[in-house]
Amino acid sequence: MSNLEISQVPSEKRHVRITAIKALQLRNHGQSLVKVETDAGVFGLGEAGANGTVVRAHIKDYFEPRLIGQDPLNIEYLYHVMTHGVSQWQARYVHTPTVSGIDVALWDIAGKLLGRSISELLTGRFRTEIPLYVNVNSNPDDWMDRASCREWAERETSHPYGFRTHKMGFDDLLAKGPRKGWHQGGRPSLMLSQSELRQIQQGYQNVREALGWDRDIIIHCHNEWDLPSAIGIAEAVEPIKPLWVEDALPVMYSDAWKAYKLASKVRVMTGEKLELLNEFLPFLTNGAADVLHPDIAYAGGITGCRKVADLAELYYVPVVTHCVGSLVQLLATAHYGAVTRNFVISENRIPHGDLFEAINEEPLVVKNGNLQVPTGPGLGITLAPAVIRDNLLAGEPYWD
Numbered sequence: 001m002s003n004l005e006i007s008q009v010p011s012e013k014r015h016v017r018i019t020a021i022k023a024l025q026l027r028n029h030g031q032s033l034v035k036v037e038t039d040a041g042v043f044g045l046g047e048a049g050a051n052g053t054v055v056r057a058h059i060k061d062y063f064e065p066r067l068i069g070q071d072p073l074n075i076e077y078l079y080h081v082m083t084h085g086v087s088q089w090q091a092r093y094v095h096t097p098t099v100s101g102i103d104v105a106l107w108d109i110a111g112k113l114l115g116r117s118i119s120e121l122l123t124g125r126f127r128t129e130i131p132l133y134v135n136v137n138s139n140p141d142d143w144m145d146r147a148s149c150r151e152w153a154e155r156e157t158s159h160p161y162g163f164r165t166h167k168m169g170f171d172d173l174l175a176k177g178p179r180k181g182w183h184q185g186g187r188p189s190l191m192l193s194q195s196e197l198r199q200i201q202q203g204y205q206n207v208r209e210a211l212g213w214d215r216d217i218i219i220h221c222h223n224e225w226d227l228p229s230a231i232g233i234a235e236a237v238e239p240i241k242p243l244w245v246e247d248a249l250p251v252m253y254s255d256a257w258k259a260y261k262l263a264s265k266v267r268v269m270t271g272e273k274l275e276l277l278n279e280f281l282p283f284l285t286n287g288a289a290d291v292l293h294p295d296i297a298y299a300g301g302i303t304g305c306r307k308v309a310d311l312a313e314l315y316y317v318p319v320v321t322h323c324v325g326s327l328v329q330l331l332a333t334a335h336y337g338a339v340t341r342n343f344v345i346s347e348n349r350i351p352h353g354d355l356f357e358a359i360n361e362e363p364l365v366v367k368n369g370n371l372q373v374p375t376g377p378g379l380g381i382t383l384a385p386a387v388i389r390d391n392l393l394a395g396e397p398y399w400d
Contacts, residue, residue: 016040016113018070021059021102025052027393028354031297031325032056034101035399036109038072044108045381047329048101049298050094052396058098067102072109079103079303083276096275096300103301104332104379111378118302119338119373129370130337131345133165133218135324137352143173143203146210153210159351161366165243166211167347169220173203192229201236208240219245219266223273227256234264244269244291252279257288269293272322276300277307284315291344295322297329302336309340321346327356327364330371331379338373346371358387 020037032055034046048055066081082099111118119125140152156166174196192200208217219233219242230248237245244267249256251273261268271293274280277300283289292312294305309319319342321333330348337343350356350366357364361382365372374380389398 016042016072016109018067018072021063021067022399023048023052023055023059023101024388024399025055025393025396026326026355026388026391028391029326029393031097031329032101033326033328033388034098034105036072036102036105038109040113042109042112044072044105044110044112045328045379045383046101046104046106046108046301047297047325047332049097049295049325052393054094055098055101058094062095063098063102072106073113075103075106075110075303078106079300083300083304096304097298100295100297100299100301100304103303104296104328107302107332107335108378108381115377117335117373117375117380118332118378119335120375122302122306122335122339125338125373126341126343127338127373129372130334130343131165132161132163132348132350132366132369132371133167133216133345134159134163134351135167135220135347135349139168139170139172140203140207140210143170143199143206146206149206149210153207153212157211157215161350161369163348163351163369164214165216165218165345165369167218167220167246168204168207169222170200170203173199190224190229191226192232194232197229197232197236200233201239204237204240204242217242221246221248223247223249223251223270225249227260230256230260231263234260234266234268238265242266246270246293247272253282253286253288255286257283258286261288261290267291269320271295271308272298274299276304277311280308281311284311284317287315289317291318291320293320293322295324296333296336297325298322302332305336306340309342313342318342318344320344323347324349326354327359328379328381328383330356331374331381334371334373335379355387355391359384359391 016038019039022035023032025032032048032052034048037043107118111121140149142148225248246269267290269291272295294308323333333346
């Protein structure tokens with residue numbers, strides 16, 4: 001709906017009601033787009049951090065009975081309705097990601113109805129653009145060869161959007177040896193040998209030399225290591241001065257996280273797999289993380305992630321956003337970053353393709369690694385229906 005169309009909605013119709021909640025999944029995406037429709041003809045878009053089949057089933061089973069007929073502007077109330085009284089089996093991996101998509105869609109509706117962008121509507125902006133870090137397309141072909149690292153650095157630094165912060169995992173570095181195929185879900189607390197830690201140290205030193213010191217590096221883990229290995233990683237990469245080491249220990253809080261932070265000279269960061277405020281809380285109260293990393297599509301949407309940021313600010317802990325979804329999630333994250341004082345930077349996957357340009361009728365503006373926050377109503381997105389239809393995951397319905 002355009003600005004003109006929104007302005008023509010009669011004032012009495014702005015007391016709207018939710019009439020439908022829908023979801024679909026695009027190919028090459030593991031997450032779902034969510035659409036909340038209203039009786040005023042205004043709809044909102046969000047993104048849920050789970051696949052289309054399970055999100056649609058959970059919408060029908062849990063959310064439709066609770067949300068259909070509700071006023072979409074009662075966002076805090078609806079957030080409470082969606083997140084309280086939920087059993088543990090519902091909460092992880094399906095429920096909260098679906099809450100996240102619906103919450104963002106509700107904020108999109110509010111902005112459209114009131115003719116303001118989400119970030120202007122919330123608090124006013126601390127910033128009009130947000131810095132982005134790039135989850136690199138590929139690592140060097142040979143980490144131990146300096147020429148190979150220089151070739152890789154030339155590829156990574158040639159993107160026209162000018163990204164200056166690069167997140168790199170060392171999976172393929174270790175996989176060339178006896179750990180071929182080692183990274184598998186469900187195998188937490190793996191142990192690194194001293195020879196492997198030496199490989200990691202030398203590999204990242206070569207990468208730092210190739211990139212130079214005018215760019216930043218993030219060390220990417222996947223919640224898989226034991227405590228001594230996590231400390232060893234921090235010691236190995238400390239000479240290259242990375243921004244932080246991400247997710248070196250298993251997901252949920254234990255005292256190992258506090259011990260790790262006390263031992264590490266590199267910032268400790270975690271949070272992409274945490275859901276809702278209660279899972280972030282022990283990392284703050286126990287002084288176990290230097291940086292928190294919530295995901296808009298996974299940790300409760302804009303409402304949930306604002307609660308995380310507000311609490312983190314009391315502990316002087318900055319917030320960085322995880323973002324591996326579509327343009328919808330990226331621009332929702334941009335509005336969140338604009339209104340969050342202790343926000344630092346967001347992940348993005350623009351160089352991976354996946355329709356970041358084609359999906360939206362408005363231009364995506366990124367200069368010197370900074371994403372301009374949209375100024376249009378709501379998210380500031382006008383999805384291109386033909387592009388959505390042409391890029392549905394096989395078997396997915398179109399907003400059905």
